[in-house]
Amino acid sequence: MMDFGQHMPERDEIQLVDVLHALADPVRLQIVRHLAGSDGDASCSTIPLPVTKSTASHHYRVLREAGVTRVRCEGTHRYHSLRRDDLDARFPGLLDSVLASSAEGSLPHA
Amino acid sequence: MMDFGQHMPERDEIQLVDVLHALADPVRLQIVRHLAGSDGDASCSTIPLPVTKSTASHHYRVLREAGVTRVRCEGTHRYHSLRRDDLDARFPGLLDSVLASSAEGSLPHA
DSSP states (O other): OOOOOOOOOOGGGOOHHHHHHHHSSHHHHHHHHHHHTSSSOEEGGGSOOSSOHHHHHHHHHHHHHHTSEEEEEETTEEEEEEOHHHHHHHSTTHHHHHHHHHHTTOOTTO | OOOOOOOOOOGGGOOHHHHHHHHSSHHHHHHHHHHHTSSSOEEGGGSOOSSOHHHHHHHHHHHHHHTSEEEEEETTEEEEEEOHHHHHHHSTTHHHHHHHHHHTTOOTTO
């Protein structure tokens, strides 16, 4: 089923367990690392992922619904960005430690 | 099935996604917070959890197999402790940020 809804939690609604679950996947960590290294937002078509388009859509949705990313629609394109300010405000240091850890070759699929 | 094996990854084998997955659960976060506040290790019988014994066993196993905790058997008792040194070495700042974030009432079941 396509997910045309764009549910995204407000900052205060973001739950730690949801964020940890969203980050607990090699593909989603790959997306998060790509977005962390992007200026502004990125079209999903520019993020190379080793999965099918529908699987990628699932991963983008998990990240968005957990509050890790936001999405902006422009025509038929979707542009994703990290909610770094919201995550840093809710869970200080978490995103930075995950990004630093995942950048050091500790990802099995990285 | 009871898990009599005591598989536990070596420090270098601990994977970020496994640790994030292990932490992405309210009951397991409750265990981790309890262990973080304990001197040394703690018998599972002293950690109050809102789940059945077999469900608790599952959670302890997930934590151990991910490398978050270690277990020491003494007679019929099992004593759990956080692998804080190993986690801090592998993923600097991760455990501290998760503990600080989970302590601030951001857990739905805390």
